Amino acid sequence: NAGVTQTPKFQVLKTGQSMTLQCAQDMNHNSMYWYRQDPGMGLRLIYYSASEGTTDKGEVPNGYNVSRLNKREFSLRLESAAPSQTSVYFCASQGSPANTGELFFGEGSRLTVL
Amino acid sequence: QKEVEQNSGPLSVPEGAIASLNCTYSDRGSQSFFWYRQYSGKSPELIMSIYSNGDKEDGRFTAQLNKASQYVSLLIRDSQPSDSATYLCAVSGGSNYKLTFGKGTLLTVNP
Numbered sequence: 001n002a003g004v005t006q007t008p009k010f011q012v013l014k015t016g017q018s019m020t021l022q023c024a025q026d027m028n029h030n031s032m033y034w035y036r037q038d039p040g041m042g043l044r045l046i047y048y049s050a051s052e053g054t055t056d057k058g059e060v061p062n063g064y065n066v067s068r069l070n071k072r073e074f075s076l077r078l079e080s081a082a083p084s085q086t087s088v089y090f091c092a093s094q095g096s097p098a099n100t101g102e103l104f105f106g107e108g109s110r111l112t113v114l
Numbered sequence: 115q116k117e118v119e120q121n122s123g124p125l126s127v128p129e130g131a132i133a134s135l136n137c138t139y140s141d142r143g144s145q146s147f148f149w150y151r152q153y154s155g156k157s158p159e160l161i162m163s164i165y166s167n168g169d170k171e172d173g174r175f176t177a178q179l180n181k182a183s184q185y186v187s188l189l190i191r192d193s194q195p196s197d198s199a200t201y202l203c204a205v206s207g208g209s210n211y212k213l214t215f216g217k218g219t220l221l222t223v224n225p
Contacts, residue, residue, distance in 0.1 A: 033213075042202065042217035043158070058212065090157055094213075102148070103204075103213060105157035 002026055006091050006106035013081045013113045021076040021109050023091030031094035032074040033103065034058075034066060036087040043090065051070055081113045117141075118205050120216035129225050132152040136217055137203030140184070145207030147179055149188045152200045152218070162188060193223040 004025045013019055025032065030051045035043040037056075045058030048068040055066050063085060065077045078085055089109045095101030117140040127133045135149075146165055150158035162177040163184065164170045170177045176189040186205075186215055203216040 040217065041198050043215040045212060045214070048212055056151075102160045102163065103150075103158075105159070 004091055004093055004104050004106035006089075006109050008109060009107065010110050011112070012079075013111065015082060015113060016079065017081050018079050018110075019081065020078075021089055021111075022073070023075060023106060024073045025091075025093040025104070026072065027093060027095070027096060027104065028071070029048070029093035029101075029104075030071070031101075032068065032093045033094065034064075034074070034076045035090045035092065037061065037090060037108075038087050046076065046089075079112075081111075083113045085111065087111060087114045118203055118214050118216040120201075120203050120219050122217070122219065124220040124222060126222045126224060127193050129193060129223055131193050131222070131223075132146040133193045133197065133221055135190075135201050135203075135219050137185055137186045137188075137205075137220065139186070139203075139205045139214075141205070141207075142181075142184060143207065144181075144184075144205045145178070146205070147186045148204040148206075148213070149177060149186075150202040150204060150215075152202060153175060154199075158202055169207075190221075193221075195223050195225050197221060198223050 007022045033044040033048045033064040049055045052071045089104040092103040149162040152158040164177040174191045178187045200218040202218045204213045206213045
């Protein structure tokens, strides 16, 4: 049982380049999340998706876009990467019920923007 | 805007002692409360969840919730070096269901 799978695990970009972080879960969860984690800042929510076909902004959405392709997959796109987006990105899915369930995290994607 | 505050730490305790981690939250309507443990370079993992006032015990871990004071804590009894990690408090419910995380408290258990 893979749980939540993120790719890639590591990526180095130059300023202005674009990339997409992929996330897939095999637990049949409705809700999925993208967080970023920076030293001393904890986990900050970028975007979330309560169900297939819906997405909503979190605390720090600027510079990012998301796609909930289907129930399993939730991708995060950086259209024009900036050094401020250097971070560790975590995808998570949420067990039921939606407002009380545990978050299951992927292993994280370490992104460096030069 | 829901806010979750944790004692900033770092917290250092000797092996075998009780470690106490604290968290306060701003949204009085919050309904679900979680403690996650995160080892360096790893993803967070859930160790405790609590939904009603009082204490909840699971092995060496006890979560305490006081909704009137908007306070949740985690006690780790008989602390072990393997408990050394960052502990994240998370809250959901109330104005929205999204989990909001505190910034975490780094715990070091010294042998």
